[in-house]
Amino acid sequence: MNRQVQQVIKAQPSMDGAGVAIQRVAGFEQRGMDPVLMIDELRSEHREDFAAGFPPHPHRGMQTLTYMKHGGIIHEDSQGNRGEIRSGGAQYMSAGRGIIHSEMPTQDSMGLHGFQLWFNLPAAQKMDAPRYRDLPGDELTEAQGEGARFIAVSGNWQLNGMSPIEGPLRELAPQAALGDLTVEAGVEVTLETGAGESVMAYIYDGSLEHEGTRFPERQMLLFGEGRELRIGAGAEGAGLLLLRGQPIGERVVHYGPFVMNSEAEIEQAIRDYQSGSFAA
Structure with a gap:
């Protein structure tokens, strides 16, 4: 049975960081996105x-998972990690x-096109030690089909006309998967x-056709059950991020950069940060 579109979420122009222009899709309490919390597209x-x-x-x-299609990003953190990725690479934290x-x-980034995605952690893992990993573009796996190209960042994928492939990032939880699909017109x-x-x-480029309906770029499509x-792809072709994952099904309490399961845990995170013991 083909999965049907259950909901369409339009990306909203916004700003984050020190004034970076983004397109944002947020779903902190959106059941159909679990375990994905948010997608930001940076493109200029x-x-x-x-x-x-x-x-x-x-x-x-x-x-967080940052995936760059064009331009470069440098990551530095309180654990002493430093990483730099260029066009086609990804960073996991x-x-x-x-x-x-x-x-x-x-x-040297005179133009930038990339995505940052937030994924939830189960309650049992929220207080684990931080982790970080760079994935240069040549480490990502790729499959080709007639009129289609797929890059797997995380997860196992089976698309018609292509060999089964697995992305190199296995740390993403729980069983979450991300891939970049480019499809020619029609x-x-x-x-x-x-x-x-x-x-x-x-959809970040072009448009999709699904069950007779056209969906243009900068929209997130959430699909219902099916095998x-x-x-x-529409007349102009399509570029899209495909995401899959097993829902965690736990309560999500979100405050700025903190994502926990209760208000008390959020308050504790704020106290820890203010006291200087947060990243100890």
């Missing part, structure tokens, strides 16, 4: 839109019990999906 040819970057700021209780990090564009792609999975697609997802 004008350096003034992103040059100030994201100076040092804290996180607790969630994971699990904040766990607490980390302070910054993400700044490289000096081409249809079928994705095999598991029972109970949340399945969604963020497969059949989608086709």
Whole structure:
């Protein structure tokens, strides 16, 4: 059975960091997105839109995944990690019990196109030690089909006409998967999906056709239950992020950069940060 579109969420123009222009899709209490919490798309040819970057700021209780299609980003954090990725690379960070990090564009980035995604952590892992990993573009796995190209960052994927592939990032929890699909005009792609999975697609270029309806770029499509997802590209082709994951199903309490399960845990995170013991 083909999964049907259950909800469409339009990305909203916003600003974050030190004035970086973004398009944001937030779903902290959106059941169909669990375990995905948020997607930010950063896209501009004008350096003034992103040059100030994201100076040092804290996180607790969630994971971030930054995927760059064009331009470069430098990550530094309170654990002593430093990483730089260029076009096609990704950076993974699990904040766990607490980390302070910054993400700044490289000096030679005259244009930038990338995404930062937030994924939830189960309650049992929210106070684990922080983790960080760089994934250069040549470490990501790729599959080609007739009129389609797929890059897997995380998870196992089976798309029609392509060999099964697995992304190199296995730390993303719980069983969350991210891939970048580019489809030529009029081409249809079928994705095999598991029972109970949340399945969604963020359209960053062109448009998708699904069950006779056209969906333009900068929209997130949330799909209902089914064993497969059949989608086709519109007349201009399509570029989209595909996301899957097993829902955590726990209460989400969100305050700025902290994502916990209760108000008391949020208050404790704020106290820990203010006292200087946050990232100890």
